[in-house]
Amino acid sequence: MITARIVFCWVVLFFALPGIAQELLTFSSTLNQTRYQNLIEELRCPKCQNQNLADSASGIAVDLREQVHQMIEANKSDQEIVDYMVARYGEFVLYRPIHSSATFLLWYGPFILLGIGLFTFVLVVMANRKKRGAKL
Known part of the structure; x- marks a missing residue:
């Protein structure tokens, strides 16, 4: 013990x-x-x-x-x-x-990728709307 x-x-x-x-x-x-x-x-x-x-x-x-x-x-x-x-x-x-040119992507890369993703999303939605409009 x-x-x-x-x-x-x-x-x-x-x-x-x-x-x-x-x-x-x-x-x-x-x-x-x-x-x-x-x-x-x-x-x-x-x-x-x-x-x-x-x-x-x-x-x-x-x-x-x-x-x-x-x-x-x-x-x-x-x-x-x-x-x-x-x-x-x-x-x-x-x-x-x-903040420097070497760390530019570290600071702003996520925002750039988010912008590209939103732009792609809008393009896909618009393309789908056009396809639906052409079928009607």
Whole structure:
């Protein structure tokens, strides 16, 4: 029975550590803490791909959260922090990629495909109406 309690305590400790580690960060102001939260929610984990830094428990995400914390406390601007992350890991770390010619299809491709689909739908409906009108 004692070993089951020990195992249970280790399991609880294992799952609680990421939350505890994040709470250990101290900030010089509440503004810095808010900036930190916003940045780690906007930056994507390079390893996890579909998780932001706030949600990821991977080692690199922990390191990047610490890096963001240090840069904020060093009075770096949000843009400087984002530029550093992009320079180091590429535009992949941004959940909202920069508008450029390289990301044109990413931003506007769905709307272009929707327009083509609507145009095709209208053409098909008009062609069907003409066929029905010719039969009568």
